[in-house]
Amino acid sequence: MAKVLMKGCEAIGEAAIRAGCRNFFGYPITPQTEVPEYLAKRFPEVGGVFVQAESEVAAINMLYGGAGVGKRVLTTSSSPGISLMAEGVSYIAASHLPVVLVNIVRAGPGLGGILPAQSDYFQATKGHGHGDYRIIVLAPASVQEAVDLIYEAFDLADKYLTPVMVMGDGMIGQMMEPVDFPPLRELSDLPEKTWAADGAKGRRPNIINSLYLKEEACNANNWKLKAKYDEIEQSEKRWEIQGCQDQKLDVLVVAYGTMARICKTAADELNEAGEAKIGVFRPISLWPYPYEALAKEALKATRVLVVEMSTGQMVEDVQLALLGKRPIEFYGETGGVVPSPDDVAERLRKILK
Numbered sequence: 398m399a400k401v402l403m404k405g406c407e408a409i410g411e412a413a414i415r416a417g418c419r420n421f422f423g424y425p426i427t428p429q430t431e432v433p434e435y436l437a438k439r440f441p442e443v444g445g446v447f448v449q450a451e452s453e454v455a456a457i458n459m460l461y462g463g464a465g466v467g468k469r470v471l472t473t474s475s476s477p478g479i480s481l482m483a484e485g486v487s488y489i490a491a492s493h494l495p496v497v498l499v500n501i502v503r504a505g506p507g508l509g510g511i512l513p514a515q516s517d518y519f520q521a522t523k524g525h526g527h528g529d530y531r532i533i534v535l536a537p538a539s540v541q542e543a544v545d546l547i548y549e550a551f552d553l554a555d556k557y558l559t560p561v562m563v564m565g566d567g568m569i570g571q572m573m574e575p576v577d578f579p580p581l582r583e584l585s586d587l588p589e590k591t592w593a594a595d596g597a598k599g600r601r602p603n604i605i606n607s608l609y610l611k612e613e614a615c616n617a618n619n620w621k622l623k624a625k626y627d628e629i630e631q632s633e634k635r636w637e638i639q640g641c642q643d644q645k646l647d648v649l650v651v652a653y654g655t656m657a658r659i660c661k662t663a664a665d666e667l668n669e670a671g672e673a674k675i676g677v678f679r680p681i682s683l684w685p686y687p688y689e690a691l692a693k694e695a696l697k698a699t700r701v702l703v704v705e706m707s708t709g710q711m712v713e714d715v716q717l718a719l720l721g722k723r724p725i726e727f728y729g730e731t732g733g734v735v736p737s738p739d740d741v742a743e744r745l746r747k748i749l750k
Contacts, residue, residue, distance in 0.1 A: 405573075406501065421440065428570045429474060432501075453474055453481035457484075460472050486525055490526075490528075491528065499565075500563075512735075516707040516710065522684040538658050538681075546681075633682060636691070638678055643674050646697045647674050648698055648700055652677065666738065675745060676698065686714045688717060695722065701725045
């Protein structure tokens with residue numbers, strides 16, 4: 398199939414269809430509204446169910462129900478909308494159900510603005526809602542990677558019976574790039590869901606539940622979740638290394654999403670000019686975070702620079718990875734301000750003096 402030029406939000410919608418999703422529940426909020434707009438048009442063509450809920454709270458509970466009967470389900474939103482979904486995501490995680498969420502991050506806190514940001518990192522990776530649960534968080538750096546990760550997210554959700562979030566900033570949602578879509582998954586080829594509450598004819602009923610009034614039962618479910626998260630941490634870390642072939646680097650830049658693309662352009666400029674040796678480490682899975690891989694690459698560098706479109710939320714995970722073995726500096730902008738490659742290059746020159 399030839400590549401197609403598509404806006405990120407629309408490509409995300411098509412990728413979900415290709416992955417076997419036929420059920421969307423959501424509420425419009427910029428800069429991701431083109432996802433539900435696209436699916437509202439496409440789902441009737443593939444026999445899908447599209448519901449614009451009355452709120453994000455309603456949407457996440459519809460997602461809970463759809464997952465509970467064994468369907469591949471999707472919701473997309475942006476920062477404040479994801480906040481409203483927190484309680485429902487906690488219920489879904491506690492009930493061991495597979496769902497896929499997309500957060501096209503906008504500036505905040507509060508209502509913020511519709512411009513790109515990465516300030517939902519804590520929200521996504523440090524729990525989001527209440528209780529002892531985690532979600533897998535994947536951060537694409539291009540429209541093509543958003544397509545690939547959406548496709549993969551549904552399989553990860555089914556494999557681990559857990560929510561999976563694909564988190565991109567407003568640029569990912571609004572930019573247009575050529576994409577190559579994976580093949581259409583036939584619904585008959587999707588994993589069998591013997592646990593689903595889809596009728597009990599000829600078998601005992603399946604019970605999907607997040608309420609445990611006896612402390613022993615609640616304790617057991619929390620440790621069951623913990624064992625699953627330990628397995629995910631062992632098996633599902635993803636990252637990319639750019640320009641780190643040299644065993645000695647002046648600076649290792651750590652950035653994710655589209656900010657990593659900007660940093661790579663800056664690093665290429667300095668490397669090609671012979672000004673310095675700069676590598677870029679890009680975590681693709683923000684949880685589980687690739688601590689060990691980052692620590693290994695950071696030891697090649699004299700210092701580390703973390704670049705984010707936030708006030709420095711990922712810095713804490715970089716600090717955990719390095720444990721003081723290398724000095725860490727931070728450069729960031731927030732509120733919708735996007736550092737340019739020249740801005741990053743200038744910051745690198747300053748710390749190289």
